[in-house]
Amino acid sequence: MSSTVSPLAPLNHPVLPPIEGVRIATAEAGIKYKGRTDLLVMTFDVGTAVAGVLTRSKCPSAPVDFCRQNLPAGKARVLVVNSGNANAFTGKKGRQTTAMTAEAAAAAALCSPDEVYLASTGVIGEPLDATRFSHLLSSLTAEGTADRWADAGKAIMTTDTYPKYATETVKLGGVDVTINGIAKGAGMIAPDMATMLSFVATDAPIEARVLQRLLKRGADSTFNAVTVDSDTSTSDTLLIFATGAAAGRGAPRITSEKDPALAPFRRALNRLLKDLALQVVRDGEGARKEIEISISGATSSRSAKRIALSIANSPLVKTAVAGEDANWGRVVMAVGKAGEPADRDRLAIWFGDIRVAHEGERDPNYAEAAVSNYMKNDRIRIGVDIGLGRGKATVWTCDLTKEYVAINGDYRS
């Protein structure tokens, strides 16, 4: 936890209501941090379905490997998350730690190890000693209560400057169901490694296979559309747990992604994922401005997203925004380097609602003063029309400031 809260932090945190079938407990295991919680245990009722989206890194952490192995079965009874140590690049010892933690958690929750889910965030390359916290799992599973979402959000923080919460209540077949989510973001200090973790739970009765498709699609336009510095963690983990408890109140069981009853739930889940993803961006290291980049007119939506990410990951675009300069030349550069179909003479570029470039040239009506004024906002929208097709995408990032370099480079001084 940083002592300085990001200037982009939300003014108020929502209060997350209980979700039937989910119990939460946290503890100070002293894994690395002192005087703060660093262990989260969430237990789920029998019958809880699970789905997940994990890092695409070719060098994933041991907990990511562990989750990936369990996900096809789609059943969850307990989630154990620690902060302070990522259990990444820890080789055989790392696998021993996940196996030992899963055994202890399974014994505590009276389930099988393949119904256990694990996530770790913190220092990389240091062996994580499971005995530091495995003895706590039994009491934590026993004492969990439904009203501790605020504690859950705090226990998973590392260098985040604020905890990240979101909640939605929505009708499923005429019955209210709730979705809660917590996240921790891309903060990376000391030899620590950035990790994006997010855990979502709902009482909606949705089959694991359907849940997986919903989550994958939702993540594509939210968590997989945000970038702080283009660096992919070894540990990124997004999991959703559906206890199904709302079935007891008459909610229909969802077994097909095409079920029309699912539409409001899908929209609510996507809103929640976007809300959490943007909270992560707004807590990006050294961030002073949130940047939304929208591409239209690309040859496909995949092409649009690649162009959008090329702009979002350009240090020159990000430093220009930090300097409050509507430097559309750098946007052109980033479009050009994306390697996707683009024609300079068809490009149009906007900052906010102000068109600065049109058909391969500076917009003749472009007024420097109006744009300069716009760039003072703490939320900057960059729009690019490629002029070739109908492909669209939106991604989010933050500016690149000296504070980013200080956080990631000065920590030894």
Add this chain to the structure above:
Amino acid sequence: MSSTVSPLAPLNHPVLPPIEGVRIATAEAGIKYKGRTDLLVMTFDVGTAVAGVLTRSKCPSAPVDFCRQNLPAGKARVLVVNSGNANAFTGKKGRQTTAMTAEAAAAAALCSPDEVYLASTGVIGEPLDATRFSHLLSSLTAEGTADRWADAGKAIMTTDTYPKYATETVKLGGVDVTINGIAKGAGMIAPDMATMLSFVATDAPIEARVLQRLLKRGADSTFNAVTVDSDTSTSDTLLIFATGAAAGRGAPRITSEKDPALAPFRRALNRLLKDLALQVVRDGEGARKEIEISISGATSSRSAKRIALSIANSPLVKTAVAGEDANWGRVVMAVGKAGEPADRDRLAIWFGDIRVAHEGERDPNYAEAAVSNYMKNDRIRIGVDIGLGRGKATVWTCDLTKEYVAINGDYRS
């Protein structure tokens, strides 16, 4: 030109000897800068062959489009380079400018416009008025002399903190031939756009087609293996001109890439390209350290280069080096995000000659003090063995400092 010279600048600049068949003149055209030269004209004897490697940007500048159009014919009589304006994203006006400049240069050098080569570097998106300098081309082609390479290097600078020169003399079939090269680097300030330009000339009699292959291969492991911030310019241009004058002194005409007489020339050209490319990196914005990244054991050399560039472009690796931290966790992360075949449990990582990670874990013999000491050097070597195959690659970059952010973000304050 910056008032502060990069701490990584070479201590001495080499003196470039004349190349028979090349004449050089420069002028203060006042395109943007005042009180310094901003126009370079190089004229070449009849029979000069040319080859080139141009930016892969999908939104190239007008001069890049112009050179690309002329290169297949492989003949050059005159090169016109201006600094201060990149003539990029200037649409139809940009094409009019290159056409007008080429006409004026062709009239001055008594050649056809398709024997003219153009390059521009500086501000992007501003129309470049060819009449600012087209009237100078006639006198500049007339008054050029062979001994002005130092002036040539200075006239093409924008935000470079030092001019970049290299020269090689080597035997071709028992006869001495010379290769000279100049470059300007990746400095980007104000609404200016980074551009890497490099011009090489030799008196060796080498056919254009052979020259093109030599240059392409040479660039792949030199100019195409350096990165400052992953941002590809709209204007990157590397051209080589071979006057063939050494044939008059008995050098053999080279018409095949497999000619054994070519071997020393090829090595010398590659040395020269590497020398210039590293001078560009060492003048990277805000650079305090040069970083060499060598990959071995990848499944192919293409895969090795992708992994190397993933590490070289990682802001987290670059800030760690700036902070003098041998943060191998970030190197693992960058290997993982490259998307290339890699197995965490086979990776080995070195900083200098010190192995810090081995077979998926921290090296048990890794001594923090020795590594910390190594990181104080101004040239840092990072080695990674992927452990899967025989693919190798080396790339170069520089660290990411607060000065980079200041140069690219603070210019308006």
